[in-house]
Amino acid sequence: MVLKLHGFFFSTCTLRVATVLKEYNVPFEFVAVKLEEHGHKAPEYMQIQPFGQVPYIDDDGFVLYESRAICRYIAAKYRSNLAGPTLLPDVSTEVEKYARFEQAASVEAWNFDFYASTAAAELVYNPGYHGIPTNEVQAKKLIDSLNKTLDVYDQILAKQKYVAGDDITLVDLFHITYGNFLHTKGFINLEDEKRPNVRRWWRDITSRPSWQAVKDGLSPSS
CATH class of the missing domain: 1.20.1050.10 (Glutathione S-transferase Yfyf (Class Pi); Chain A, domain 2)
Known part of the structure; x- marks a missing residue:
């Protein structure tokens, strides 16, 4: 199942995550949240993101919000995708x-x-x-x-x-x-x-x- 990025097409935090996904060559599906219609404040959305903010990811059932936490997760999980610097030093060895x-x-x-x-x-x-x-x-x-x-x-x-x-x-x-x-x-x-x-x-x-x-x-x- 491809990772899904739920966010707003031009939000700074959504683009932060998208940048890191691109760095690690992780295929993803962008799912647009309609901020102009207050989609991020809808009850079903806030069941997942209780602060009513974007973005969040769904990685084959693993749901995570907060852009920097998501970026760290991507870097940790997909570390082997990079041939050069991994962007996140390994605390156990570095x-x-x-x-x-x-x-x-x-x-x-x-x-x-x-x-x-x-x-x-x-x-x-x-x-x-x-x-x-x-x-x-x-x-x-x-x-x-x-x-x-x-x-x-x-x-x-x-x-x-x-x-x-x-x-x-x-x-x-x-x-x-x-x-x-x-x-x-x-x-x-x-x-x-x-x-x-x-x-x-x-x-x-x-x-x-x-x-x-x-x-x-x-x-x-x-």
């Missing part, structure tokens, strides 16, 4: 590398995504979908904080190729969706010449075939 991975994962969650996802909500989702005016003061604070994070990233990436070391990991991929969303809308500049190391890293991770395959959104044939 304990120090795994610790660096978890350190970077915490940084991504709390120093990047916390500001990026909240800024996206404040600047785009609230006014565009919920009819809530942007709080300009709050939005500026979030973007300023995100730019400070990127300044630190430039220092880190001056010493290593990727955020967890010299091998690419899931953590690098975790940045792509919200980074791309804010970058393409002009709220942040991930190719700023003032941050040459961030620019090099960003061009590297966003040029991967996995992201290129999903960046324009998913369809039932994806």
